[in-house]
Every structure is written in structure tokens, then in C-alpha cells.
Amino acid sequence: MHPTPYESDADWQLLQDELRRLAQAELLPRFRHVTAEKKADGSLLTEADGAMQRACQRFLHDNWPQLAFVGEESTPAAQQAALQSDTGCWVLDPLDGTTNFAHGCPLFATSLALVQGGEVVLGLVYDPVRDELFTARKGQGATLNDTPIRVNTAVDQLKETLALIDFKRLPKPLAARLATEAPYASQRNIGAVVLDWCWIAAGRAEIYAHGGQGLWDYAAGHLILHEAGGVSATLDGEAVFNGTLNKRSAVAAASPELLQQFLALAADV
Incomplete structure (x- = not known):
């Protein structure tokens, strides 16, 4: 079985590089050039949401076929089945901040996590406008563009x-x-x-x-x-x-x- 990016540093780097590349290829060219439609819950959906989810899902399946996939734009039945996978599953939000995106407001990002054994073991959030990639693997700290980050503990009130x-x-x-x-x-x-x-x-x-x-x-x-x-x-x-x-x-x-x-x-x- 192919190692996951939680287990392999090489795969972890591959995942970071590809998530950045896909967001730059699928989201940025569509920013300020798409229209949005309403989903059943009243939230917005753009062409970019679907394109980014399809591109990410293909990449993840090609490299780690043993892992299931939960995407925000997947059906509820597919989401539930994936989350119950014994091998683990990816959890993707291809475009969070869709309302911002649709209105030309430059605050949106792609989010990807890996859930295994009932816990989240890695997470990536990429903001393509600012080229900021936030990452973490469980027990290894958090980074922003490879630089460690910490919360601000100077304020206690x-x-x-x-x-x-x-x-x-x-x-x-x-x-x-x-x-x-x-x-x-x-x-x-x-x-x-x-x-x-x-x-x-x-x-x-x-x-x-x-x-x-x-x-x-x-x-x-x-x-x-x-x-x-x-x-x-x-x-x-x-x-x-x-x-x-x-x-x-x-x-x-x-x-x-x-x-x-x-x-x-x-x-x-």
C-alpha cells in the first residue's frame, strides 16, 4: 500500500506542491470571471468549486487510491460512506469563501484534511491570493509557507x-x-x-x-x-x-x- 502524506515526508511535500498548483490553476483564473448559482441551502456555488474538487479528487485518487474521499460538493450518501472507510479519507473544501469569490472579494481558500483512525492527522489550507499555505501534521506543529507558527499568547483577557x-x-x-x-x-x-x-x-x-x-x-x-x-x-x-x-x-x-x-x-x- 502506498504510504500516505502523514507517513511519508516525500508524499507530504508532493501534496503541498500540488494543492498549491491546482488552486492557482483552477481558482485564480476564474476569480472575478465567474457567475454563481444558489444551492438548496441558499449558499452559492461557482464553476470554480466543481473544477477544483474534480481536479483534487483525481490527483488524490491517482496517488493514494486506498483512501476514500469526502468533498463538500459530493452527495450526502457518498460523504457518509467515505467517512466510514477503514483506511481513512480525505476531507476537501475546494473553495471556502465562495460568496467572497463570487463578489470579487479576495478572501477565500482551499482546505484539505486526512482523517484516519477517528482523528484528523494532517491538514492544509491554501490561500491562493496571498500565496499562503498553512499546514500541520498531528504532533509535528503548524507552519505557514514552511515557517512554524504559534498563536498569540500575549493577550489573556x-x-x-x-x-x-x-x-x-x-x-x-x-x-x-x-x-x-x-x-x-x-x-x-x-x-x-x-x-x-x-x-x-x-x-x-x-x-x-x-x-x-x-x-x-x-x-x-x-x-x-x-x-x-x-x-x-x-x-x-x-x-x-x-x-x-x-x-x-x-x-x-x-x-x-x-x-x-x-x-x-x-x-x-
């Missing part, structure tokens, strides 16, 4: 943080509380879940909250954050990754102290 908050998907009482009685120093919403995780990992903000995201949205970024020294939980205090396709709320933080401060606030609403 929620009121001093820069927060990345997705108001739209949070419970309405919590969203209203955060909007009217901001517990942080300042707030942003960049509109690309996979980058939210990575920006916390890289120290660009200290707290992040989202009310419900799919496995493909958080699998890679969740590992990258934790390998960079960060922590996370659902709004109910559970582990975000639970090995299912169910949507999960998420709070990510640069330290356990910041995480607990935010969760305490959320529980008090």
Missing part, C-alpha cells in the same frame, strides 16, 4: 482581543449580546471559515466564534490551530471534531483562559 465573529450563524441572543455589548477590543468577519481557524493559529486574532460549520470547513483548520498551540470547543463545551458530518458550533482561542472566558459569556446569555 477577552476584552483585549481581536475577535473573528460570524454573527449570521450564532444563536440570535448571543449574536445580539456580542453586537451590542462587545466583550472584545475589536471584531472582524472575513467570510472564509477555513481562514478564520488559520488566522487564529498564526496570531492574527485571538478568539473566533461560529454557530455551525461542516466537517470540510473545520477539519484542516482545527488541526492547524491545535498544532499551533490554540484550543477550541463547541458553544456547549464539547470537542469540535467528533468524527461525524453533523454541523458543529465552534469557538477557537489562543489560550484556555480566553476560551473559558468566551464560553462563560455565551452560557450567560
